[in-house]
Amino acid sequence: MPDSDDFLSPPLAHWPLPRALPGAVLYSSQFASERIAEDAFTRHAVPLPANIARSVAKRRAEYLAGRLCARAAIAQLNGAPAIPSTGEDRAPVWPQGLCGSITHSDGWAAAVVAQSGDWRGLGLDVEHLLDEQRALRLAREILTAGELTRLDPQQAALQVTLTFSIKESLFKALYPLVRQRFYFEHAELLEWSADGMARLRLLTDLSEEWRQGCEVDGQFSLSDDRLLSLVAIPARA
Incomplete structure (x- = not known):
């Protein structure tokens, strides 16, 4: 402290x-x-x-x-x-x-x-873990239709917070490369696992390289009700 x-x-x-x-x-x-x-x-x-x-x-x-x-x-x-x-x-x-x-x-x-x-883009985001009731209220504002179908009510607090955070990380990682703003509805969290790994997909075209359907890996951790997420874009070979 x-x-x-x-x-x-x-x-x-x-x-x-x-x-x-x-x-x-x-x-x-x-x-x-x-x-x-x-x-x-x-x-x-x-x-x-x-x-x-x-x-x-x-x-x-x-x-x-x-x-x-x-x-x-x-x-x-x-x-x-x-x-x-x-x-x-x-x-x-x-x-x-x-x-x-x-x-x-x-x-x-x-x-x-x-x-x-080593890395072309990095996006780091931290969020306070939502409580369950607020997460359920915000779900329709933050989640796409596909994400809503995959929402587990028993894990709503974690899932909604993670979706919000990792999309923020995706924006931070890609914005310097595409110089175009995009929002929650322009990407979706496809899958995530208890070991802290996640995968996202773009739902819109951002540039010649970053088109609808592109998928990106991310990761996250949870500590003391603090969720930290990271998306990293590797350098070109």
Whole structure:
């Protein structure tokens, strides 16, 4: 947990998912939004974007914690403590030769980074596990018709949360490659297993390469009601 002198714990390198990605590193940190100081960005030497400066403390803390995790991961990969900037679309802009993804929720932030020669796209997402009643209420908003037919009411909380999260991860992994926004109804979770593996399929054309019917593997883990999902796009051979 955050120590008495700061709002977050030092970023920690670990791999909380079932299958390691060769060449990729993941750092995470816990933070307490209410304890972020006015000078936190200055003390941590992280540029403060104008839109984040106008945000509430929670948003500033999330942004800073995520960027610090990203900086630690980049430094491990290439020795340069760089920080992803923010593009006009508000997505992270990674240093040349790298790809990555940042996520945060409920006082926990993480970043996964790799060399672009190893992975073309990375999408990481964390969500708080929905309770069963809310999951059933949200199912028709989040799940496609096909996913609804495969919904197990006994596992609705996990299945709906996973579907939401892994589609977010898919978007983060593919958006830098296709530069086109897509939504929950444009992909479906085909299958998932208790060992944390999953498979998705696109239901729309996004580019010449990424067309309707393309399938992508993903993975996930569940810890303390926190579901973490990852989609990784391998580099071209």
